[in-house]
Amino acid sequence: MTAYDDSNIFAKILRGEIPSHRVYEDDHAIAFMDVMPQAAGHTLVVPKSPSRNLLDADPQALTQLIPVVQKVAVAAKEAFAADGITVIQFNEPAAGQTVYHLHFHVIPRIEGVALKPHSGTMEDPAVLAAHAEKLRRALAR
Numbered sequence: 001m002t003a004y005d006d007s008n009i010f011a012k013i014l015r016g017e018i019p020s021h022r023v024y025e026d027d028h029a030i031a032f033m034d035v036m037p038q039a040a041g042h043t044l045v046v047p048k049s050p051s052r053n054l055l056d057a058d059p060q061a062l063t064q065l066i067p068v069v070q071k072v073a074v075a076a077k078e079a080f081a082a083d084g085i086t087v088i089q090f091n092e093p094a095a096g097q098t099v100y101h102l103h104f105h106v107i108p109r110i111e112g113v114a115l116k117p118h119s120g121t122m123e124d125p126a127v128l129a130a131h132a133e134k135l136r137r138a139l140a141r
């Protein structure tokens with residue numbers, strides 16, 4: 001297993017070195033909008049503790065992370081009037097991972113609407129800001 005490298009983009013977001021459309025933070029995790037959403041409201045849930053992916057994650061950190069994934073999923077379903085929520089998590093390049101800090105994708109789904117490609121097209125920042133605000137409001141309820 002390759003060692004964790006803290007120069008990855010999510011580590012920089014966690015340290016506040018680069019901006020994100022952040023919707024949630026607690027002692028263990030943050031959540032922010034994916035800049036190349038596969039559907040409206042596509043959000044990433046990222047633990048504060050360093051691990052490359054699920055394979056090297058501390059099991060204790062996972063017990064603190066999954067409730068945040070659930071919280072964001074429930075709020076995203078409401079905020080985006082979704083029929084369902086897809087949760088995806090990739091491990092290593094062969095599986096499609098491109099950023100090497102553990103994260104869960106939370107993607108609102110509308111019946112009959114296919115997902116856009118993974119890491120496809122950059123969304124307009126104004127759209128991401130509006131979606132983040134919707135999700136923040138649902139998370140605050």
Ligand code: AMP
Nearest residue numbers: 009033034035036090096097098099119
């Ligand atoms: P993966 O590592 O394959 O699970 O996917 C990484 C995800 O991060 C992709 O869906 C990208 O669109 C997303 N992404 C990459 N850079 C950023 C960024 N600066 N802010 C938010 N999302 C990002």
